[in-house]
Amino acid sequence: MVGLRPLSAHTRFADRAGRWPRSLRAPWLSVDAYVGEVMSAALPPNTSPNRAVASLDIAGDAATAKVEDEFGTTRFTDYLSLLKIAGELKILSKLYHLH
Incomplete structure (x- = not known):
């Protein structure tokens, strides 16, 4: 499954x-x-997320990306780990910060 x-506002291990x-x-x-x-989520009609790739680092079949997202009044920074599988980059993990 x-x-x-x-989301948690705390960072601990x-x-x-x-x-x-x-x-x-x-x-x-x-x-x-x-x-x-x-x-x-209660959003105004025709609201869609705004996204921008702030950085992308590719080494062979591995990559990391920093993506800045805005959805309604909520703003995130996402950090993605990607791996090329069968010729396509797939997201393996995502960390994010809620601003």
Whole structure:
């Protein structure tokens, strides 16, 4: 099962046993539930995200990208790890900062 974790305002690491601090424990959302949350956000009609690739670094089949996003009144900076698979770059991981 693929799951996505809601945004946390804290940055900490798990302890040696792999347990996250209680303040970071949040329920995992299924992909369908996450998409439902995003799609139900109260945005003005005809609102679409604005995105700009701030930087792209490619080395062979690996790449990293910094993407600046604005959706409604929300602004993010995304950091993506990508890998070329079957000739196409695929996102392997995403870190983000909510401004």
